[in-house]
Amino acid sequence: MSTTLRPTAPAVRTAPVGAGRRARGTSPRRWLLVAALTALALLMVFPLYWMVISALTPGGQSQSSEFYLWPEAPTLSNFGEVFSTQPVWRWIGNSLLIAVVTTAISVCVSLGAGYALAKYSFWGKGLLYTAFLITIMIPIQVTLVPSFLVVARLGLVDSPWAVILPTAFDVVGIFIARQFMLSVPDALVEAARVDGAGEFRAFFQVVLPTCGPLIGVLVILAFMARWNDFLWPMVVLQGNESLTVPVALSTLTNNPAFASPWGAVMAVATITVLPILVVFLAFQRQFVQGISSTGIK
Amino acid sequence: MRPPDPSRRQILAVAGISMAGALAACSGADTGTTHLRLSSWNIPTDLDSYQAIADRFVEDHPGTSVAVEVTTGSFHQWFITRLAADLAPDIIRITPQQIGRYAANGSLVDLTQAIPADYQEDWSEPFWAIGQRENGIFGVFQHTDNFITFYNRSVMEQIGVHPPTTLEDAWTWDQFLEIAAEVKKVTGNYAFSYGWSGPDTAYRWMPLIYQNGGAFLGEDGLTPSMDTDAAIEALAFGRSWYADGLVSPSNMSKSGGGHVDFDLFTTGQVGMALTNPEAIAAFDEAMSGEWGTAPMIRNVGEGSDLGGNALAVTRSSREPELAAELVAYMTSRDNIQEFCHNGNWIPSRTSLDAGDIGYADHEDVMQQFIDQGTTIPLSMVKAQSGEYFSSLNAVFADYLDLCLIGQLSPQQASAQMMEAMLSVTTR
């Protein structure tokens, strides 16, 4: 969709990061742009690169006051230490289970809710919309204890369901789904109705098939958010074996009584970040295409 | 609808009971055994130690089981949420600075029944005061640590100083400042670092107030007393550290994660570090054999950081008597000795010294820590384990930092700190 018949100039904006220079047609200019963007991109990625480096650096060297880009003696000992003293595989398993199940449920919930908000007008629609909005606005610290009381009353504490159910309700996903559904032509649904299909058949057989890109976007965003979730899971999960990876990381960093070895912290942090990185890199093209077709415009 | 005939009713009853049993089984514990949960920070050696000791307890108490779990995230957030839903563990590991609020508001259970009468004799008065209240014993102090002075051997050689080894010879503030000035010339950067590790640990600077004869709270443990000349002088002393470039501005209570104090020492940017035993492992890894230890600095009085953990029973416990027994067991002389040996901790019991523990390494340094523990003043202990301390610690952090960066003069910092403290204690 981004076809342009001739090279066009990017916007000349004084953005603080200094992106965007004039490139008027000739190739050297274009390569200059690529070079500038690449330098910028490297800077962007650097902190995470630094995290991986620190995970590979034996304890002491990472605090030197000299500038270095690659450790003198890269080692996997930090990973080894963490894997041997903590149930890391369990953590990864828990994270995967929770992220996958929650994503599946939340995508379905968001699709349904988005469709209802986009294609129907019913009593309470505006109210629900505003209520959903308030949900993302209210600071979690305020609702933390009350939410925990609800979950405890339901008897779910320390079960993955204590994490899955509340977080399956994803307002951002609902809004994105609604935005997409708004641009699904009403004529399509009408035609299905005229053909005698019931409401649900219309949804499943006519509307959903056009939602491929939307589903892609919802899946990636939900998976990322649920994998990185740590405040809520931290409160409801109990044993060391039940933790997810980000929560486990917080037990190592978040403590006045002692300080974890730096290398171990970075190793766990790397483990926290790698899976999403892989998922995103694998799906990034679909993701961008998906965003464009959700018609958030 | 016909009523179910007797045989069907019996079947239903059996089904009902078996379902109840199945549900109970699903809840994680056999309907027959009593289950206790103990929570600790996520230090693998400690988790193993606790479990090993708990397993022996279980052997002596058939029909019980104990599981060790970890505290996640920020302590108060975790604990308050759990308490609200009555789901806190039976036994928690808690710091002296955290215990105050919960001992005062009924979240912890009185352990007096389970604690043998002779225990109190083996704890110093300050250490016993952590758990002791007028209306009961709410925690038993298990292990401790504090601050001493670490120094870089080659730096000390270069300036020609022989650091003291006994508490009586500890450097006074004036002596320390002189030496620091020399150290700064050698390192070319700063002189020393101080062992904070995050905004929650601001209280670690409080001993300096007491070293100057001042106090954070008065004798009653409730009245703010940071407006005395002694306290203001201490604040001024702290400010001079930064004004004279002796300590890095990145080394304050609120600044960055991790142990800035260790890093500055191991990278040679400071020649001394006032910090706790965790430094030993870090320094050994980076510069084994090149560091030494001296007592904590002092002035007219002595004082050092009140570190360590106590064990307490929470009111969520369904088996408070059993849990109290377990706490008493964990804090027996033998078990404290074992725990401290495994985890390289300093014992809270007076009758245990470094030789008894049998540390794997640096026995002399550990003994110095044990000796330094005797300088912790009782009034500081009472202040830090008092019921308002969680809020007061935040207030202390706020105005201490403002004084140290120089935004407030020591007088102003003292005045504003007093105002804020009063608004907390009169709540």
Next chain:
Amino acid sequence: MSRPGERRARLTPYVFIGPAALLFAAFSLVPIIIAITLSFQDTQTLGEGEWVGVDNFAKLGSDRLFRTALINTLVFTIGTVPTAMAAGLALAVALNRPLPGRGVLRAMFFVPMVAAGVVVGVIMSWIFNVDYGVANNALAVLGIDRIPWLTSPNMAMFTLIIVVVWTRIGFCMVIYLGALQSIPSELKEAASIDGADRWARFRSITVPMLTPTTSILLILNVVFSLQAFDVIYVMTGGGPGFSTTVLIQYVFRSAFQDGQMGYAAALGLVLVGILLVFTLLRQQASKRAESFL
């Protein structure tokens, strides 16, 4: 008497939105209601609270720390939101043309989004450490003096803004990329045939077409900024002094460090109030803008 078909049609939206509404009711609505009732009570950490009406809200007025936190939050939001969005737009425009390696470049800009707040905070406080952080080490190699990134009350907020913008640029870029790709190229071609130069084209075609995207991104980014807690707490703890204490941190402190649940709930509601007002204003503004399209 309605026919079954009609009745079913009236009920269907409720079925579709049912699961969401159910989850909302159980896990959002009930806690929010509890929080609202808490805000009218003087609740200590546990136990019954006594009803104090609007006392908590009144106390906010004279709370100096609250005012400081509010101002800091405003500064922080104004510093992060437009910056991230503008930079994201610039990058999206740049990466929308057929450049070699743009897929990789796009991915690299998105990468910062995948790291959780705590991780970012820990890494960045290390990188920006004044004595041994990589940033100052690199500057030293270039002969520049060490900058007090996090130790100067004036710089600290600036550094935080940089860090948070760093985490957000990728998200804004991707959303804008998608939006840019949905702009029909015929529009742009028609405009250039009419003689409009690139900058005019951008201003009068592209930007207005992006208005809905900008609106949504604005809301999302403002919400994120007002709720950014971990990064800030890990890097500065609200210091030096009070220079980086933001509202969300004050809520956390009131709730858990001070144990003042009621007051914290009141603070939270004020935060929601601010956001709602902001949303309303935005809606009015965009309604007016759309009427021009």
